[in-house]
Amino acid sequence: MHGKANIWSGFKSFLTRGNVVDLAVAVVVGAAFTNIVNSVVNGIINPLVGSIGTKDLDSYSYCLKSPCTGGGNTATGIRIMWGSVLGATLTFVITAAVVYFLMVLPMAKYLARQEARRKAKEGTHEVIEVTELEVLKEIRDALVAQRGSGHDRE
Template sequence: MGKKDMEAIQAKIAEGEANEAKKKRKERKEKLKKQKSNFFADFKKFITRGNVIDMAVAVIVGGAFTAIVNAISNQVLKPLINALMALIFKKDSLSELFTFLKKVEKEEAIKQVVDGTEVIVGYKTVPDLTNSIYIDWGTVINAVINFLMVALLLFIIARIATRVWKRIKARELAAAKEEEEKKKAEEKVKADAAAAATAAAAAEKEAQLQAFYANIARQTELLEQLSKKQ
């Protein structure tokens, strides 16, 4: 084997190795592309799943729902209850409605603005809520109000949704029933037409058969007459 043959063999080997490396790079590239495609396909499938969309809608609606409840509670009900508390318990608001189990008091400065300057004109004794033990009825009442508001609004929404769903379901059932009746009517028309066609074909066949028998009888009669003449 000469030098040229060795060089040719080495060139073939190098070319084969290069082709193999190129093939592996292509396979890796296709594999990565497939993995990337599968990732985005799975992600798309995940975000378009019904329960994920329902959860997102529930979170958004829940946030808006909370804002509505807070607005009604804080801007409508609390002022009415505060006015009622002022009449019954001589308190200005729910935040001042306490029952003390252990009351600790402290002095608080009474301040007034005189000639643009805030000055202390005296002191008053107030409950020290930090060190006192008490039942905060205002917070309890507020929590009960919020609960009742949420329960009431949920009940109203559920009631409306149920009625709407029943109407939609009734329309769907009525449409399905109408479609089924229409289909049955079409099938009956087709069946009647097929039966009529079958009856007509049978009658035509019977008529042809009777004509055939009549023709045979006539030919037989003619043959008998001819035989008698002979």
């Protein structure tokens, strides 16, 4: 019974660690953010890029081996679906740009400001620490100098 208590307490401490909670929040926010980016790409970017031909980037393909007819399970021939790759690439680039400009860059600036404040605070409160041994050496040197100057007068 004692072993189960240790396992349970270890599991509780694992779950309540800051990193695990932060990771869980990041996964949930990332999943919601992915839906937003996919909607932007499918609703705005794909139609703009597709205005050259079709509105659906997934339909852009190249036929490697003829005859390329049909779609889905009934397709014949060998197709390279470069439109799907283009759509996925656009989704990735937009996601990376938004994450960088809205999350990474502001956080880096914030951390740099915090570090500068910390260094400035340390600089103003810097105290010269003198050890006891250094003080004793200074006293000894002063006594030796004083004794030396007194002997010269006699």
